Amino acid sequence: MKEHIAELISAAIDSLKQQDILPADLSPRIMVENAKDKAHGDFATNIALMLAKPAGCAPRELAQKLVDALPQSSSVTQVDIAGPGFINFFASAATITAVVADVLSQKDAFGLSKVGGHQKIQVEFVSANPTGPLHVGHGRGAAYGATVSDFLAAAGFDVYREYYVNDAGRQMDILATSVWLRYLELESLELESEGQNGIAFDFPSNGYKGGYILDIAKKAQDQFGDRLVRSAADVFSGVAADEPQGGDKEAHIDGLIAQAKALLGAETYDVMFDIALEDIRGDIENDLGEFGVAYQNWFSERSLTRGGDVETALKKLTDAGHIYEEGGAQWFRSTAFGDDKDRCVVRDNGMTTYFASDIAYMHNKFERGFDKLLYVFGADHHGYLPRLKAVCQALDYPLEKLDFRLVQFAILYRGSERVQMSTRSGSFVTLRELREEVGNDAARFFYVSRKSDQHMDFDLDLAKSQSKDNPVYYIQYAHARVCSVMRKLAEHEWDFDQEAGLAALELLDSDYEKNLMVALARYPEVLENCALHYEPHVMAQFMKELASDFHTWYNALKVLENDAQIRNARLALSEAVRQVLANGLGLLGVSAPEEM
RNA sequence: GCCUCAAUAGCUCAGAUGGAUAGAGCGUCCCCCUCCUAAGGGGAAGGCCGCAGGUUCGACUCCUGCUUGGGGCACCA
Structure with a gap:
């Protein structure tokens, strides 16, 4: 129109x-x-x-x-x-009522758009280090990335969802070493129970202390038995003192990592490393799966090094003159593209940096032929944007192919009380705990109901409440109400005659009904808008409005009238509302229950 | 200090490419079930859109400066 x-x-x-x-x-x-x-x-x-x-x-x-x-x-x-x-x-009235027939004939497909024209868009989101379970901060990125991806797909883009697994680097070594030390503690207990001397030591202050580390250590026990046991004297031989003993915790843990590799041998160390990695990565995948978040690909950082991508990408930059050497290290001249400072890509010890992997990863993405790369980052990563933009230009790809969205943090509340989160000592609120407490529907909806770059307060009590205060229930209830009316039909021994209803739509001339139909007609443009601007909160807002328009109408006028023409027309409108609610909720990753 | 995101009703937030009288929900106050789920609906009150300039027919929206708050500024990941 x-x-x-x-x-x-x-x-x-x-x-x-x-x-x-x-x-x-x-x-x-x-x-x-x-x-x-x-x-x-x-x-x-x-x-x-x-x-x-x-x-x-x-x-x-x-x-x-x-x-x-x-x-x-x-x-x-x-x-x-x-x-x-x-x-x-x-x-004209006919123009306004036409949407009802459109919805009923197109059903699930109503509102889908072809505006994307099969452009290939790669969406990278979450990408949290696999060193522990996801916490509630990751949840927002997960909900947002998944929802945006689904909107893009609904708008005709070919979407490729990807999780970048940081399976290389020091944090992972700390993880593997933490597992080994927990393993030693477990073995020690067994030795003591057999009357032998245990292996006494203090767990490093910078190690991973979460309970899940112990679970992984048990798996290492299952696989290796006691073959990984070394004496405390060997393990701590030559290792710098830990912080509580007046030393440096970083030097301490680095020393332990070196000892782990030396004492176990590279091969065995890697096997243990992989046990830890796969356990946690698998747990994350499972967690996200339950949250309705699925990926086309889990992209391994290590594969970039092993497959030569890092080398290739760095060579390309070197050939183009964007790399220089200083102090024995190699630097990417990102300042030439507006970054604050140049970035190290190869350290003086010959190790490539994490950033070198980022370069290789972006190069790899472009090589795979994506028209657009969307990076969804936590707000704490915004400092990465200038250097990634620099990489894009240095690799000679158009900057327009790059899009970034920063997701701000969510602060949890229980009523008016702020829920304290601490990443220390493993006592954080995990995404899984959140999902178990408020349910997937509420979690998904709440996370995307605010603009992504807006800080949000997430009220756990509200998310759990089953009342009109809770927008999720309010919307779902509208859907359930239509289903309920359809069930009531049978009790009256009536049938819904859709054709008769569509033919009689012009009888629905109240403002309530007109408002509803106008709202339904807006759905396709809301969907398109959400997709093109990466702003799913607009749909969340729209769903609330549609539900509200429906409840108002429902309260004012009776659907199950004796007059068959009116009844069928109102049933047709009800069913159209239900369909659009279901479509919108589906895109938001929220279920549309038939009964509540 | 530099970068970045924000600032809208008592609270939590919408306000798409600048448009007509700035909107919801909660909270407060009134009202509505002999009736399809009251898990709902109707109404009232509540605003210097952080401050100050600028751009123009017109600014909550765009630009500049300032104030306040979140988050970043490592040969870390």
Whole structure:
């Protein structure tokens, strides 16, 4: 309908051009918007205001000329000029009711868009280090990334969801070593129970202390038996003192890592490393799976080194003259592309940096032929943007192919009380705990109901409450209500005659019903908007509005009227509302229950 | 210090490419089930859109400065 009105306006403009009222070289962007006030009709355009200056006449005067030049249309019943020069359009009843038939015939497909044109877009999100379970901070990135991906797919993009697994680097070594030390503690207990001497030592202050480490240590026991046992004297031989003993905790843990590799041998160490990695990565995958978040690919950082990607990418940068050597290390001249400082890619000890992997990963993504790369980061990563943009340019790919979205943190509340989260000592609130407490539906909805770059307060009590205060239940209840009405039909020994209902839609002439139909018609553009701007919260907002419009109508007018025509028409509208609610909730990763 | 995101009703938040009288929910106050789920609905009150300039027919929206708050600024990952 908007397109139709835009065409009418365009025709009017052409006609005014021929009359030399408007300059012929003018090609304005015609904006048609949904009128916010009923008195302003159904659609409005500000075109006369925008063209007043080039036309050299007053806006209202130009508006009148445009209106006079508008072609006739059966779907427009009235055209007004209002305010400073707005042109308001009133749509015919048939135009407004048409959406109900559209929804009922297209069902799940209603609202889907082809605007993406099968562009290949890669979405990287979460990508938390596999050193422990996901916590509630990751949850928002997961919900947001998954939802945006689903919207993009619904808008006709070919979406490829990817989790970058940081399975290389020091943190992973700390993890593997932590597992080994827990393993030694377990073995020690067994030795003591057999009357032998245990292996006495203090767990490093910088090690991973979560309970899950112990579980992994047990798996290492299952696999290795006591073959990984070494004496405390050997393990701590030559290792710098830990912080509580007045030493340096970083040097201490690095020493332990070196000892682990030396005492176990590279091969055995790697096996234990992989046990830890796969256990935690698998747990994350399982956790996200239950949360309705699935990936096409779990991309291993180590594969970049092993597959030569890092080498290839660095060579490309070197050949292009973006790498220089200083102090025995190699640096990427990111300042040439607006970064604050140059970034090290190869340290003086010959090790490539984490950033070198990032370069290789981006290169790898582009090589795979994606039209667009979307990075979803936690807000704490925003410092990475300049250097990644620099990489993109240095690799000679257009910057427009890169998009970033930063997800701000969520602060948990229980009522008005803030829930303290501490990553220390493993006492954080995990995503899994959150899901178990409030349910997947509420968690998914709450996470994306705010603009991603907005801090959010997540009230656990509200998310759990089964009342109208809770938007998730409010929306789901609207869906369940329609289903309930359909069940009641049978009790009256009536059937829903869809064809008769569609034919009688013009009987639904109340403002309640018109509002509902106008809302339904907005759904496709809301969906498209969400996708193109990566803003799923708009749909969350829309769902609340649609549910509200429905509840208002439901309360004011009875669906199951004795009059069959009215009844079938209202059933058709109800079913259309239910379908759109189901479609929207589905995209948000929230279930649409038939009964509550 | 530099970068970045924010600041809208008592609270939590919407406000798409600048448009008409800035909107919801909660909370407060009134009202509505002999009726399809009251897990719902209707109404009232509540605003210097952080401050100050600028751009223009028009600014919550764009630009600049300032104030306040979140988060970043490592040969760490």
